[in-house]
Each structure stands twice: as structure tokens, then as C-alpha cells.
Amino acid sequence: EAEVAQSPRYKITEKSQAVAFWCDPISGHATLYWYRQILGQGPELLVQFQDESVVDDSQLPKDRFSAERLKGVDSTLKIQPAELGDSAMYLCASSFYAGTGANVLTFGAGSRLTVL
Amino acid sequence: DAKTTQPTSMDCAEGRAANLPCNHSTISGNEYVYWYRQIHSQGPQYIIHGLKNNETNEMASLIITEDRKSSTLILPHATLRDTAVYYCIVRANTGNQFYFGTGTSLTVIP
Numbered sequence: 390e391a392e393v394a395q396s397p398r399y400k401i402t403e404k405s406q407a408v409a410f411w412c413d414p415i416s417g418h419a420t421l422y423w424y425r426q427i428l429g430q431g432p433e434l435l436v437q438f439q440d441e442s443v444v445d446d447s448q449l450p451k452d453r454f455s456a457e458r459l460k461g462v463d464s465t466l467k468i469q470p471a472e473l474g475d476s477a478m479y480l481c482a483s484s485f486y487a488g489t490g491a492n493v494l495t496f497g498a499g500s501r502l503t504v505l
Numbered sequence: 506d507a508k509t510t511q512p513t514s515m516d517c518a519e520g521r522a523a524n525l526p527c528n529h530s531t532i533s534g535n536e537y538v539y540w541y542r543q544i545h546s547q548g549p550q551y552i553i554h555g556l557k558n559n560e561t562n563e564m565a566s567l568i569i570t571e572d573r574k575s576s577t578l579i580l581p582h583a584t585l586r587d588t589a590v591y592y593c594i595v596r597a598n599t600g601n602q603f604y605f606g607t608g609t610s611l612t613v614i615p
Contacts, residue, residue: 424605
């Protein structure tokens with residue numbers, strides 16, 4: 390069964406350091422999402438890509454977060470500098486959306502960030 | 506996209522049916538109901554979705570009321586591995602975002 394790959398699985402960093410997460414979606418999935426999930430809460434959408442273009446980044450803290458999907462395949466989410474409040478699970482998801490009907494997202498296992 | 510309301514937590518005895526309710530009273534005619542679950546420290550897992558009709562797959566059944574203002578996810582024979590947080594989401598087929606609430610924490614008791 391096809392999976393969304395994410396790395397690293399766990400990351401511990403000190404505040405003010407830079408951190409990056411990588412996501413490889415299911416082959417052929419044009420839409421890619423990054424979510425952040427704080428412990429005890431539901432996932433919150435940070436950014437959505439359609440191919441290489443950003444569709445929605447309204448909830449992305451752009452002063453410290455950036456995301457790219459240069460060739461419309463894999464994607465990187467970066468935080469610089471990291472703050473204590475950034476400690477969370479960062480989830481990547483992808484979907485194949487034909488424009489009609491339902492749109493099912495498949496999630497990766499996530500990258501858990503701890504900022505000390 | 507319509508907002509959903511779910512109970513914070515539920516318990517279910519192992520082997521019994523688990524019935525998880527969801528209210529979505531502001532749902533629009535083109536919005537689907539999706540259910541996902543998240544086992545501790547893993548990414549959310551798709552369970553089932555529906556528009557108007559009841560749906561069943563190998564994991565669960567989805568019952569949507571005739572007025573579509575609420576739905577119920579049914580796990581017919583709950584096992585300990587079904588212990589998870591279950592999210593009900595409504596989303597238009599032309600919408601972009603999946604908005605997750607806080608979900609229902611289901612605990613299956615031996």
C-alpha cells in the first residue's frame with residue numbers, strides 16, 4: 390500500500406535553531422498538505438500545495454516558517470528560528486483530487502518536534 | 506466548511522459495537538462527511554466518507570440522517586486496537602481544506 394513518507398520521525402532542537410522536515414507524497418498525488426498538531430488538539434492546516442503552487446498558507450507563521458515544493462513532488466517545511474511553542478507533531482498529507490466527488494487525504498506518520 | 510460537534514470521550518466494551526455521533530447541523534448540500542481516526546503518536550487514518558447515503562466498508566459503517574444534520578460512525582465489533590481519537594469532518598468537494606476539531610477519544614475496554 391502506497392504511503393506518505395516523512396522524515397525525521399523525531400527531532401529535538403534548541404530554541405533559535407533551524408529545523409527542517411521533509412515529505413514525499415504518494416506518487417501521482419498533486420495536492421500536498423502540511424499540518425501542525427499540538428498535544429491534545431486536532432491537526433491544524435499550515436499550508437496546502439497544488440503541484441508546486443501554494444494554494445493556502447493563511448495559517449502559516451511566515452515570519453519563521455517556510456514551505457516549498459519546488460518540482461511539485463516532495464516538500465520541505467522549515468522553521469527558523471525555532472521557539473518553545475513550536476513543539477508539536479508536524480504531519481504531511483497528500484491527495485489525488487480529480488475535481489469532482491470526495492477527496493481523501495492520506496497522512497504520513499508525522500515528525501515530532503521538541504524544542505528545548 | 507461546516508463545523509462539527511462531537512463528544513469529548515466515549516467508552517466501549519470489547520466486542521460490542523461502538524457508535525460515535527457527530528452533529529453537523531450547518532452542512533451544505535455539496536459537503537461530504539469524512540471520518541478519520543488517530544492512534545496515539547501516529548498520523549490520522551482515513552476510515553470512511555459519505556454524502557447522503559449510508560456507507561459501509563471493511564472498517565466501519567457510516568449512517569447519515571435524512572436531513573444530513575448528523576451522522577454516526579459504527580465500529581461493529583470494537584477491539585482494543587480501535588482505541589483512538591475519532592474525527593468527524595465535513596468538507597465541500599470543491600473546498601480545499603480539511604478542518605479537524607478535537608474529536609472523540611474512544612477507549613475500548615477489555
